[in-house]
Amino acid sequence: MELLIALVALAAMEIVLGIDNIVFIAIVTSRLPMEQQPKARKIGLLMAMVMRIALLFTLSLILQADEPFYDLADLGFPKAEWIAEAEAEIAALPAADSQEAHDSHAKRFELTMWIHTIEEMAGVSWKDIILLAGGLFLIQSSVREIHEAFHGKSASHSSQAVTTFGAAIVTITGMDIVFSIDSVITAVGMVEAEGENYLKGLSVMVTAIVLAVAVMMIFAEPVSKFVSDHPTLKMLALSFLILIGVMLVAEGIGTHFNKGYIYFAMAFAIAVEILNLRLRHGRGQEKSA
Known part of the structure; x- marks a missing residue:
């Protein structure tokens, strides 16, 4: 069935x-x-x-x-810089188990997806x-x-x-x-x-x-x-x-x-x-x- x-x-x-x-x-x-x-x-x-x-x-x-068989970072694509900026923003958000975490959940998810997008854009x-x-x-x-x-x-x-x-x-x-x-x-x-x-x-x-x-x-x-x-x-x-x-x-x-x-x-x-x-x-x- x-x-x-x-x-x-x-x-x-x-x-x-x-x-x-x-x-x-x-x-x-x-x-x-x-x-x-x-x-x-x-x-x-x-x-x-x-x-x-x-x-x-x-x-x-x-x-x-x-x-991916090639990384565009080798050609100057700012992959590491953009990921570092996104990770810094995630680190600045309230901890996941805190009271304020509920409001920042959407932002955390958005930044995580942005990191994933950067990695996909850089990988060929x-x-x-x-x-x-x-x-x-x-x-x-x-x-x-x-x-x-x-x-x-x-x-x-x-x-x-x-x-x-x-x-x-x-x-x-x-x-x-x-x-x-x-x-x-x-x-x-x-x-x-x-x-x-x-x-x-x-x-x-x-x-x-x-x-x-x-x-x-x-x-x-x-x-x-x-x-x-x-x-x-x-x-x-x-x-x-x-x-x-x-x-x-x-x-x-x-x-x-x-x-x-x-x-x-x-x-x-x-x-x-x-x-x-x-x-x-x-x-x-x-x-x-």
């Missing part, structure tokens, strides 16, 4: 984490001829599934990728590099798409980076690697897969990923068609990709965001845009009547 609950919870989480992947695939495949788009979406999502499962089977490498890991590169790529490609939309360039006259089927698949696969990292780390955090539970935990994670990708495949085409048919929604989707890119860059430099806030903002913006679409549709019917 416990494994079933973990499977359902993880599959739901994987679907949520896959939303940004679906949006990215929808934008990239929109540059292709109509007859190639469904095939590209399916291959893109299958590659996402393969990447996630491959990363799960190299779990130890993923965990090691989070370990392969995960940081992948997230940083992926975030910058998302921002660059989304800004380029918006620029081309404002200058009236059609998909066929867009940048040649994603105009062929093969190039689209390569682009999608590259970003699948970036999106897969968060997905795999979430899976590892939610399911116990150590010692005797390793095989059971791994089977739960693989099953959850397969189920999530199956659900995404069902909704990828309607989502892509809806985005393509409504230019304002496509602009909103590109804005989401910029937001996600900024989040990845922030994660790459050691500043963490609560993704729940970002997903809530995306859902709220979509709800407002759907209301606008319904309003415009209603006014269009009134004028034609």
Whole structure:
């Protein structure tokens, strides 16, 4: 029963984490001829599934990728000075068992988290590099798409980076690697897969990923068609990709965001845009009547 609950919870989480992947695939495949788009979406999502499962089977490498291999303090980053200042402020706070400690608890927690952030910002890991590169790529490609939309360039006259089927698949696969990292780390955090539970935990994670990708495949085409048919929604989707890119860059430099806030903002913006679409549709019917 416990494994079933973990499977359902993880599959739901994987679907949520896959939303940004679906949006990215929808934008990239929109540059292709109509007859190639469904095939590209399916291959893109299958590659996402393969990447996630491959990363799960190299779990130890993923965990090691989070370990810093270089310290920016060697380049002059004031890590020691900032940590010393924060520790001095903590030392100046009332003792934990004193009467005044209750009021200073929030300040102590804030300073402790600041020390943790400094250490993360100073340490460079392969995960940081992948997230940083992926975030910058998302921002660059989304800004380029918006620029081309404002200058009236059609998909066929867009940048040649994603105009062929093969190039689209390569682009999608590259970003699948970036999106897969968060997905795999979430899976590892939610399911116990150590010692005797390793095989059971791994089977739960693989099953959850397969189920999530199956659900995404069902909704990828309607989502892509809806985005393509409504230019304002496509602009909103590109804005989401910029937001996600900024989040990845922030994660790459050691500043963490609560993704729940970002997903809530995306859902709220979509709800407002759907209301606008319904309003415009209603006014269009009134004028034609």
